[in-house]
Amino acid sequence: DTEVTQTPKHLVMGMTNKKSLKCEQHMGHRAMYWYKQKAKKPPELMFVYSYEKLSINESVPSRFSPECPNSSLLNLHLHALQPEDSALYLCASSQVGIQGYEQYFGPGTRLTVT
Amino acid sequence: AQSVSQHNHHVILSEAASLELGCNYSYGGTVNLFWYVQYPGQHLQLLLKYFSGDPLVKGIKGFEAEFIKSKFSFNLRKPSVQWSDTAEYFCAVVEGSQGNLIFGKGTKLSVKP
Secondary structure, three states, rough: OOOOOEOOOOOEOOOEEEEEEEEOOOOOOOEEEEEOEEEEEEEEEEEHHHHHHEEEEEEOOOOEEEEEEEOOEHHHHHEEHHHHHHHHHEEEEOOOOOOOOOOOOOOOOEEOOO | OOOOOOOOOOOEOOOOEEEEEOEOOOOOOOOOOOEEEEEEOOOEEEEEEEEOOOEEEEOOOEEEEEEEHOOEEEEEEEEEOHHHHOOEEEEEEEHHHHOOEEEEOOOEEEEEE
């Protein structure tokens, strides 16, 4: 099973709402990632979790709050977002090690902030 | 920091034409390189990868890429494209020990039937 699943597929939220994005993988990967992808642009890294610990935060505003409750799950909590945060949010996972490993991507959550 | 350049923003080809998409990364040493494809409305899929060894790498769907260390390049090729190859293609390089992927800006490939 090389699948990364994400829910929901689409999300529309107001600027005062609180919502969460979920990501799950069952490949035994110990690294998980959140990316943001705007239309016609490449994915941009937001957060990296390695062994359930936050290892990279690419200067993401605090209105985005990641959480890794266990080795298979990754959440992204959203609060007080701005319209410019509308984008496709991608989750990915990979093995961890000295040798590089490929990342497997989920289908993404398309977020619209109104 | 690493950066990735993809030279072509939009490539338009007829079916059966040959394809080569350029990719250059900014600095050397040990590099892990990838090509990902994003078909319309679908998620990113790995086409091929290079970690070490044979610089000519074969991937899925008839794609291949050649790693040329002296040119900091990792160009993607396919001898004969099909309409179903219409997609966005991203070159990426790993930066750092956390596996942080740095993507190029992407090349949109349109194949005319």
